[in-house]
Amino acid sequence: MVCNCKKVSYADIEDALHVNKKFADVLEAFEDVQKVTHCSTGCGGCHQKVLDIISEIMMSK
Numbered sequence: 001m002v003c004n005c006k007k008v009s010y011a012d013i014e015d016a017l018h019v020n021k022k023f024a025d026v027l028e029a030f031e032d033v034q035k036v037t038h039c040s041t042g043c044g045g046c047h048q049k050v051l052d053i054i055s056e057i058m059m060s061k
Helices: 010-019 026-037 047-059
Strands: none
Touching (some): 010 026
């Protein structure tokens, strides 16, 4: 579980990134992922982890 507050998994983040395939940067992608999954809207403890995962997924494309 990447985000314990909102129960968001790695796969949830990956799926959210596939909703919109074109992003200007990681922060724009993060905002879209956050809208879809609500990750990092609870305690915020997963913020950096979510950014790292998004960056990893974007670089693998």
